[in-house]
Amino acid sequence: MKTRLHSRESGFTLIDILISLFILGFGMLALARVMAQSSLSEVEASQRSQAMTLAQDMAERINLNRKNAAAYVGNYSATWGPGGGADCSGLSGVEKDACEWQNLLAGGTTLDVRSAIGAPIAALGCVVNPVPNIYVIAVAWQGMVPTTGSDSVCGANAFDREENRRVFSTVVQIATLGK
Template sequence: MVKLHSQRGATLLEALVTLVIIAFGLLGLVGLQSRLQVSEMEAYQRSQALILLNDMANRIAINRRAAGSYVTATPVGTGNCPAATGSRQQVDAAEWCNALQGAAETSGTSKLGTVIGGRGCVEDLGNNEYLITVAWQGLVPISAPSEGVACGKDLYNGDAASRCQNDLCRRTVTTLVRIGSLT
């Protein structure tokens, strides 16, 4: 039989250990929740980029006879967008630029409806093949896109103290559009 006076405080100690275990578990849940929010935002941005990518691919496919005029010398989506007047290609370029800047959804004067820092590029690969790329700013650094993807290269690096160096925060999606010869 255990003496009663040697058991004093044991219940309090057990309660304290339980509280410490619960606190660590809750801290783990908070950390997991914050990582899930970042992952959800990255996935949302990727889906938006794919929508923008497919939009331009469809525009080129529809206007296949003038596909070469969709080629961009510099990334689209920064600065002022061109006016949506003139040829079908000019209207498409202006609408794509506005979409890359998020003009579809605004709050006050801020454009919110797109990826962060979205840029779009259309490259002529020859033989009626066009590489369409959408680049954007990711939230956390991961591996850089392949060297063959030039759109937005070195445009998403932060300052010297930033974790986003060497294109580690640049995200890209690409697609290839082939225009067949219809004779």
């Protein structure tokens, strides 16, 4: 007659399964964190892209109205209320450009159930003229996570934390042609 020998090393024990589940759970938590960071980075990148578009829009407006470029110098804030953006229909020239740009800063290009969502969070615009015929257009907004602060004065002290202020700037140079 044959006898069977039982080995202590056959199959999984409860402790092996618990350790495996612990490692799997830890891995799933790490994956969730990576996905959350990815979403946050996507929002930051989207806001930067919108700020670049806004700055370029003002640069084009200044280029198209070069003779009155100095009239664009100033600080611009979002003008979006419960009824929508400011009415720019009766305006012309620099005033119309400024009004439309303020609506763009408020996100007026993209609406979601009467809310403007097409701009960075709390966007502010600045146009400065540091030297003759040079204009610096900056768009400041509130970022999602703290980073190092910006050297630009655009939007300084306008947000809860200076470390959350983001700024994108571009330069427009107006050529002086012979007289």
